[in-house]
Amino acid sequence: MEHYNMNLTLKVWRQKNTDAQGKFETYPVSGISSEMSFLEMFDVLNERLINEGKEPIAFDHDCREGICGACSMHINGRAHGPWAGTTTCQLHMRAFKDGDTVTVEPWRAGAFPVVKDLTVDRGAFDRIIEAGGYISVNTGNAQDANCLPINKDDADAAFAAAACIGCGACVAACKNSSAMLFLSAKVSQLSLLPQGQPERKSRALNMVAQMDKELFGSCTNTGACEAECPKEISLTNIARLNREFISAGFTYEK
């Protein structure tokens, strides 16, 4: 792989805090190596801003290996940038070429208010999980793990759904800011497993109700979430959530 250096023009959303009015600022950056990660390019820019006595750009990031789900940039109109199945932190600069203009925005959704610059508050996701994204089992209650054989296909499907990192790219990518992919991943994981059966109905109903309460939009099945999900969570999970919700709604007595 030939490495190269590039000069870019960055247009970055700057917003002092949740209540402040934000706007785009333009920053030329030069000498960016194709080997850098996208966030390392931001490190370089921030270092420069600090040295110039300006405020660096705030953005969420932590593990920088694509698993914690903290990073969250909307890059040239794409959640996590142009590469499929990739988080912002794993996006590398060879995705760009010399002279490119790169526009970087925070996740845009009413349910994800901007905290500062590119940082948003995704607490709504935690509250959705609080509404039922768990199995009610206290520590010490469990039987031996192998007492409960689980069909391998179901276990694998549950795992595929559980791979969700809660980054919010599905919401960011959806034209309706819908959280259905996130929610369906958790409902799917638990409804596919025998452990999840006792709370199956109440879980689907309560989590959907909480999602609505958080003012996410509804799903119009455009599939943008699946296309942008860094963990490639499938739309079949949304169908499964719909089934779970319908069957619970029609049969649950409470």
Next chain:
Amino acid sequence: MLDSKIPKEGALGKKWEDYKGHCKLVNPANKRNMEIIIVGTGLAGASAAASLGELGYKVKAFCFQDSPRRAHSIAAQGGINAAKNYQNDGDSVFRLFYDTVKGGDYRAREANVHRLAEVSGNIIDQCVAQGVPFAREYGGLLSNRSFGGTQVQRTFYAAGQTGQQLLLGAYSALERQIALGNVTMYSRHEMLEIVTIDGKARGIIARDLITGKLERHFGHAVLLCSGGYGNVFYLSTNAMGSNVTAAWKATRKGAFFGNPCFTQIHPTCIPVSGDHQSKLTLMSESLRNDGRIWVPKKQNDNRKPSDIPEEERDYYLERRYPAFGNLVPRDVASRAAKERCDAGYGVGSSKQAVYLDFAFNMDRYGRIEASKRQISNATPEQIRQLGKEVVAEKYGNLFDMYAKITGENPYEVPMRIYPAVHYTMGGLWVDYELMTSITGLYALGEANFSDHGANRLGASALMQGLADGYFVIPYTMGNYLADDIRTKEIPTDHPAFVEAEKNVQADIDKLMNIKGTKSVDHFHKALGKIMWDKCGMARNEKGLKEAITEIQQLRAEFWKDVRVPGTANEFNPELEKAGRVADFLELGELMCVDALNRRESCGGHFREESQTDEGEAKRDDDNFSYVAAWEYKGPSQFELHKEPLVFEECKPTQRSYK
């Protein structure tokens, strides 16, 4: 004299049972009035918060991330050990215990490790009950794989995302307790001070990272579950935010820091690509099963790997360790790679890398596959293609990740790898009950020093974090709080809180008012370089002494010349970093002091002065069979307290891999 409070009665295997049978309890009505503060929400913190919440305590949990689900436990790949013996291959609690003590090069506390092995099976049960989707066999039962340092298959896993799945399990249990009102969650909060009253930990000062406001929180007990300090090296496989601040504030408050120099350096990570590098990414060590490690025989050889003929390649691990070859333990492989690169044989643009080459085994697998499919006269291309398919099935996701980061196709060109810091065995000194030397202050998971000695075995970190949180602290906490039921909630206008907050505010003001010329990262990188060069994979007296001086100078410069932009009363990631780096600048010195003191090699700690004739690590059990617990006495002043290690069951022996 340090009292480890290991139960006196009974054989090693009975101690935990005996403890549980006799420890004091708190009745449910009293639990409702007892408040517990938990700092950190990784495996240890989330599992502790959930379990204590379930018991009825009033828990307040704090994390600096935007959600407890983002703690760095999430990045663990390989798996979690448990002595289930589902494979019928001779595993047992004793074997897990023994492997762990031996793997730790006989520097761990036997009683703690035995307890860890005892509860390991319960962890798997608990996680499965929570809906953690572990890998399964076609029969529907749990699957296991092998890991380094053991001869049995006892590692439970969920593809390469075991840490993620376990953390999300603990996180969901935590969220449930939050919903039930038993736990109050404080995300984007950073603990900046421990509050002690009458010698007991009674609360913390935390900063709301969004508003910058300092908050006082009271607790009958405080648990630090804040992870390891690998980021003292700047470059590590830790998350960017991983830090030592909570543990270090405790140290400054009087908690002893145990074995700070014990750090684990993992041999197979994606190498540094330039000065811009911000962190390092691990490639599972399982790759060494099929990859051969080599460097060119010529120094500064700039040819492409494919242009370097077989006879000009140095398979240095196979050369030096014919018996174990590429599968020598982590510390040995790491040191050997560093030696080659330092000697000028490194590859890639940075010259700080060695090749991990799958070509040989791809061809081998290809021939096996060709013969299985009865293809005679297969061309070399066909054979290679068949071999690639076999390798893709085994390691496909790792190869993809490598390709994404480096832009190179590891099926065509050898991977470039280099060792990187990824775990710290040292941490706050704790007794058998996980209490630090400050009464009422506990440390769990990677934040404590207790279970891994001088080297941690693969798939044991997850086990320890969850053991501490789910199965140890719920018992030991009760034993402490039972005597505290008459203590009413202490109002946070108590002078101790006022004083603590004042000190924190003064520290922040000091950082903000330096208005120097260099960024926080500048100092962090400089510290990392000192640590890596002189307190990294190989250490010697001269280097360590230099390092101590250099760190002191760097620290002085930091407090004179660091620039923290913005203000303190807003969301200010640079200020957060500055506080953390300030703590690393003190911890780094202590690590060097500890490394200097420990004039033996053991596990991940390699003192060049203490090696066998073949250049292998040589322990000195007569003089160093102890836990070094350091007490902070003021800047650059540390007092050593020794906890002698007594081995009843595992008799120390020397390791050899020739």
Next chain:
Amino acid sequence: MNWSQFFNTSIGKKLLVGATGLFLCSFIIVHLAGNFQLLKNDEGAAFNAYAAFMGHNSLIQFIAWGLKIIIIVHAVIALQLTFRNRAARPVKYAINPGNQTSSWFSRQMAIMGSILLIFLIIHLADFWWKFHYGDVPTRTYEGGIEPLKDLYTIVNSAFKVEWLVALYVIGMIGLSFHLVHGFKSAFQTFGLNHVKYNGLINFVGVWLFGIAIPVGYAIIPLVIYFK
């Protein structure tokens, strides 16, 4: 969750939109079959008989009123959801991904639906209203007992008007684009997503509802116009 709570959730509302949508899909097949009578070379005998039957059979009348309610329910709830969805993103992106992450059709449901609604109002005003409440000449065919309202002639003269033909063609383009996504989307909303049937659903959605039926409808005014 009681029924009202259930159908007031986002998924509950989508279920209503999907179910009414699929009902309307079945309706447009029947309606098209009737409309094809216009192309018979019988001076409108079959078509006017069909119109008379549809206009007088009480079961059909019942269904016809149900149909109008269904259209209203479909449109009102879909618009509610659309406004809610828009509100869910108060600050818009400066740059949108366009067709990189989702199909153009899937993003235009509200627009195409609105075009359809406008078309439908004009369509009903033009023919249904006139037929039922307007002054329509009658005509008696050979062998017929009663005189029939001559809707055939009204339609024929209407489709000699250029802008009306254009409106019908545009309306049908709207129908096509609406159903290319709408048909299969309804199945997903019902949770019917299965690797063995998705291909069939997609095929029917695109070829039958997205192409064949709208083309069938659009042909009628064009044929009449060019006759």
